[in-house]
Amino acid sequence: MSDLTIALDIMGGDHGPPVILTAALKAIQLHSDFHFILCGQRQAIEPALAILTAQQRSRLTVIHCDEVVEMGDAPAHALRNKKSSSMRKAIELVEEGKADACVSAGNTGALLTLAYYILKTLPGIDRPALISVMPTTSHHKVFLLDLGANVNCTSEILFQYGVMGSVMASQVTGNASPRVALLNVGEEDIKGNAQVKYADQLFRNAKGLNYIGYVEGDDIFTDHADVVVTDGFTGNIALKSSEGLAKLVINEVKRQSQMNLMTRLMARIALPLLKTIYNRVNPDQYNGASLLGLRGIVIKSHGNASAEAFYYAICQAMQEAKMRIPEKIKSKIETVLLEQL
Amino acid sequence: MSDLTIALDIMGGDHGPPVILTAALKAIQLHSDFHFILCGQRQAIEPALAILTAQQRSRLTVIHCDEVVEMGDAPAHALRNKKSSSMRKAIELVEEGKADACVSAGNTGALLTLAYYILKTLPGIDRPALISVMPTTSHHKVFLLDLGANVNCTSEILFQYGVMGSVMASQVTGNASPRVALLNVGEEDIKGNAQVKYADQLFRNAKGLNYIGYVEGDDIFTDHADVVVTDGFTGNIALKSSEGLAKLVINEVKRQSQMNLMTRLMARIALPLLKTIYNRVNPDQYNGASLLGLRGIVIKSHGNASAEAFYYAICQAMQEAKMRIPEKIKSKIETVLLEQL
Structure with missing residues (x-):
């Protein structure tokens, strides 16, 4: 109790x-x-x-x-x-x-x-971060932060976000050693801006974190990492642009399914299928971002x-x-x- | 000829x-x-x-x-x-x-x-930018730049990107006055980092451009703007994360449609519908980014x-x-x- x-x-x-x-x-x-x-x-x-x-x-x-x-x-x-x-x-x-x-x-x-x-x-x-769970291809949980609390992030702040995200993922999923990754424009060492490159060094030198290096934008929705760390500017735009694409899919389903009698019929039959897809990408399902x-x-x-x-x-x-x-x-x-x- | x-x-x-x-x-x-x-x-x-x-x-x-x-x-x-x-x-x-x-x-x-x-x-x-067309809800063309040529952008560079994007959109679509927007974490004046805020001032003071202010990540896929300007770090991640979500949708369709006999049948019947949706969000359709x-x-x-x-x-x-x-x-x-x- x-x-x-x-x-x-x-x-x-x-x-x-x-x-x-x-x-x-x-x-x-x-x-x-x-x-x-x-x-x-x-x-x-x-x-x-x-x-x-x-x-x-x-x-x-x-x-x-x-x-x-x-x-x-x-x-x-x-x-x-x-x-x-x-x-x-x-x-x-x-x-x-x-x-x-x-x-x-x-x-x-x-x-x-x-x-x-x-x-x-x-x-x-130094600064709080907004964190939320993203939908993934394998029904495994990926925690993305920061979603927009802090648009100017130093490397040290990105590192702190990695620690916070790791705690959150480990508590929620029971995984004692969640994989922490930095969001970047490529997986090679030479990629990225100065903040990300130095944050990578901080992570590599840290003990007690399962840091796996860089991941790219599409990896947010796969099971490459359990925690994806980025600044609040990029994180907010990654979240919103993927929500935008989800809305595009949902609208396209609606539009296509009303095109003519045949597509209406197809959509009616496939409704449960379409609804499952809708629910998987519908941002409402993932409501509730924590301020960590x-x-x-x-x-x-x-x-x-x-x-x-x-x-x-x-x-x-x-x-x-x-x-x-x-x-x-x-x-x-x-x-x-x-x-x- | x-x-x-x-x-x-x-x-x-x-x-x-x-x-x-x-x-x-x-x-x-x-x-x-x-x-x-x-x-x-x-x-x-x-x-x-x-x-x-x-x-x-x-x-x-x-x-x-x-x-x-x-x-x-x-x-x-x-x-x-x-x-x-x-x-x-x-x-x-x-x-x-x-x-x-x-x-x-x-x-x-x-x-x-x-x-x-x-x-x-x-x-x-000062620097080149990668630009590409994004899928939108209304089959209207939105040009997004920079997609990753230049991860460190000053406000002046963002402004130059706006000019380049405007030329591209106007040439390709025939619209003499394409709407140029800056990608930001909110539409209010107080939002954003220093580069974006000062770039906003440069755009507001410029003549000969149809600048409409800030848009958010989900607006990339709507018809709010014809050209969306951002730095190469954020642009690359917006592109890749929306591609990631598109792949998630496609995989979910495949997975769901193979669940059991009923869903297989549904998917078979809805195949043309699913294919149209797939084609709308499939990144291949939008292949070919220009280095402007x-x-x-x-x-x-x-x-x-x-x-x-x-x-x-x-x-x-x-x-x-x-x-x-x-x-x-x-x-x-x-x-x-x-x-x-």
Whole structure:
């Protein structure tokens, strides 16, 4: 029996509180070993709670927050002028030890800034990174980071990301020695920019990491590596461009299948097949990016997440809380840095 | 009647001369208004020419080259030690004015280095860029550059890439004012790294370009822009990661369709539909990246191109030779730079 607590920002996301609440209520109903704190406008939350049993209701706290971080708010504005926002409150609960993790589907820039400012990074970590699991050809999990938390990465930061990714992969998959790779434009030693080349040296000199060298963009979706490390600029564009191609495939299936009677019939018959493919590449399946490297757990859901997708993000927060990921990262980075002395 | 000449490196590519020769012979047979110079080992080439008519043979020159740039050769080694390679000869023919364009499926790094060294960049262009057309949701052409020629890009170089991409898009599609965008991690002004932010300023201050601001990774596959500009590191990874996802989809179709009798039947019936989707995302369809910004036309084919895919690359060389792309870029960059004075 766990007595862990998850704080949820009810106000974030493109679809507003109803979608987030649907996911939150599902989590409350299905996970009796967790407490939940719902941060947001009480009048938006309370009516939805009527469906809960008294026991479920007892595992739930509502904290009323006056303000909402809007999708268009500049991060600095959210930080300075919205001190009682639901997003900030959820993060503060983690910082105060009242919650073990928090989840938001709100403004990414604001979430990164608030989390970095309030929680601070772990010792030995300069900047946090967004990490997520990618779909692969073999149903094996590849963790890609950074997905956009930090667009300017030094070699040292790339190295720290490798350590964090290795901890995450090893905790989630149970693989004691996950293969860590650097994303590059070729596999040969001479390829790449200065940051990547020096990061490669740092990895080669480190002990306690299973570093396998460079991989290319297409290797993100194969089983060449378990952790793929890159800067937040490239990582974000790799993620978004592959999502773009996934959308292209999905649209093409729809378009082709409506071309004429014959293709409609073909598509109707092949529907389960097409649906499986759709599900494999649909970014919603992989919702919930973790912000790693902070002194607490913060999960970022896609802004346009459905209730189902937001529920995945909550599950991820629960999993990381159970695994105590920040403590594991702290311990691993200490070991790796000590080995270098 | 054109009297343009295309030089082909017969020795490059993963599959060796037979595949390249098949493509070359097809081009010779189908395009009677072009001359071809085949660079490579005479003994590998001559026997294949027997199928040509005397008229076809008269439009063809074979230049024997002793050496071959291997896929594993370091660019510096290819430059210094393989002075009579087929790749180098093809580029030298362009430099000497004996060919209007050249095509190679060989070692990318060596091709970029040799082309840069032998042909030099146009006035006003600091570095060449690899450009290619991407598949989109609406069958409209999006040109993405740089795909990996230059991993370290200043803002000025990104700006030059925008000018080059604009010329290419306008020549190929006939659109007099193609929309040029910068690839970034968000569409808001505050997003991005220093190079991208300053390049944005250069584009905003320039006249004679239809600059539309930032786009994100998924916009590469939509019709938001006609030209998407990024540095060679990010561009290569965007291209490769979307190719990786395309391969994932194709493999998933194959895997799912062999699961059981029912899915086999579904796949059989939906085969034409699946084939259309496959063709839309299959990187072979988009084979032939142009090296822009040089004083001559160089087309890089995928190393693992099939004869069909290499033939596309030859067609692209012929098209660019007809359009005299380098002259058009020279003229456009002069105009844009003069406007800035």
